[in-house]
Amino acid sequence: NLGVVNIPVVVHVVYSNAQQNISDQQINSQIDVLNADFRASNNDVNSIPSEFANDVADSEISFTLAAVNRYSNSTSQWGTNDAVKAQYPPVNPSTTLNIWVANIGGGILGYAQFPGGPASTDGVVISPQYFGTTGYVSAPFDRGRTATHEVGHYLNLRHIWGDGRCRQDDFVADTPDSDGPNYGCPSYPTVNCRSTDMTMNYMDYTNDACMYMFSEGQKARMRTIFMDGGPRTGFVN
Ligand code: ARG
Ligand code: ZN
Numbered sequence: 001n002l003g004v005v006n007i008p009v010v011v012h013v014v015y016s017n018a019q020q021n022i023s024d025q026q027i028n029s030q031i032d033v034l035n036a037d038f039r040a041s042n043n044d045v046n047s048i049p050s051e052f053a054n055d056v057a058d059s060e061i062s063f064t065l066a067a068v069n070r071y072s073n074s075t076s077q078w079g080t081n082d083a084v085k086a087q088y089p090p091v092n093p094s095t096t097l098n099i100w101v102a103n104i105g106g107g108i109l110g111y112a113q114f115p116g117g118p119a120s121t122d123g124v125v126i127s128p129q130y131f132g133t134t135g136y137v138s139a140p141f142d143r144g145r146t147a148t149h150e151v152g153h154y155l156n157l158r159h160i161w162g163d164g165r166c167r168q169d170d171f172v173a174d175t176p177d178s179d180g181p182n183y184g185c186p187s188y189p190t191v192n193c194r195s196t197d198m199t200m201n202y203m204d205y206t207n208d209a210c211m212y213m214f215s216e217g218q219k220a221r222m223r224t225i226f227m228d229g230g231p232r233t234g235f236v237n
Contacts (some may be wrong), residue, residue, distance in 0.1 A: 003091035005226055005235055008066040009034075010091045013128075014084055014102035019136045019188040020128045022101060023114030026135035027068055033133060034151060037137065037202065037214075044212040046072045047186050048184030051196060055174050057219035061155070066096060077105030090123050094234035099147070101131050109146040115231035124150040140185075143208035152203050152214070153215045155222040155232070160203045166193035170203070172217035182207035 015021040036042040042059040078084045090098035110126035129138040130146040159179040162168035176195035189196040202211050225232040
């Protein structure tokens with residue numbers, strides 16, 4: 001039994017203007033959301049429909065802000081090719097979650113690397129206006145759920161539709177089959193592939209206010225990476 005796994009977080013703020021140089025308060029608001037969402041202490045957890053009430057999980061993963069690094073850089077859009085990580089390399093990626101807060105552009109909120117990839121690019125990138133809940137934030141992605149979603153990928157979770165049609169697996173048994181992402185704030189029930197979609201799962205593409213759970217199956221999949229032989233044992237040694 002691993003107990004609660006704590007993940008130290010280093011945030012690299014890479015800004016091309018003053019707005020993007022987000023405040024410590026905004027950074028802390030994001031750490032608070034990660035802690036709430038991964039411990040199922042988020043204040044919207046009660047919105048889960050009864051059909052899924054037994055599936056919600058306290059993942060027993062917590063986050064502590066270890067350092068904030070700030071870098072001014074004239075690049076205004078970084079894209080998703082990891083250029084920002086090449087310029088500002090990750091700090092101790094085997095024992096630290098590195099988050100680059102840098103403007104990606106192209107309407108992309110954030111992106112992540114799955115466990116087991118190169119150490120030099122390990123971590124997640126999030127555009128500043130989708131990071132945290134206060135300051136320079138942009139509705140409807142202003143509740144910190146982009147980081148929850150991307151850290152879910154960083155901890156081995158797939159999208160709940162498995163990135164394919166019906167029956168394409170996300171390697172988690174208790175997230176019902178779906179044939180694609182849901183967007184906005186879907187009404188309940190939204191039925192695809194003959195079952196109700198778990199549109200309120202953090203690994204769908206719904207608005208921040210409309211996603212509020214990880215499942216027990218997702219919890220088990222995340223925690224496996226910390227166990228012997230797994231790709232993120234550095235966090236428990
Ligand atoms: N990688 C996804 C994107 O950029 C993140 C979606 C996060 N969803 C959210 N509601 N915050 O589209
Ligand atoms: Zn995703």
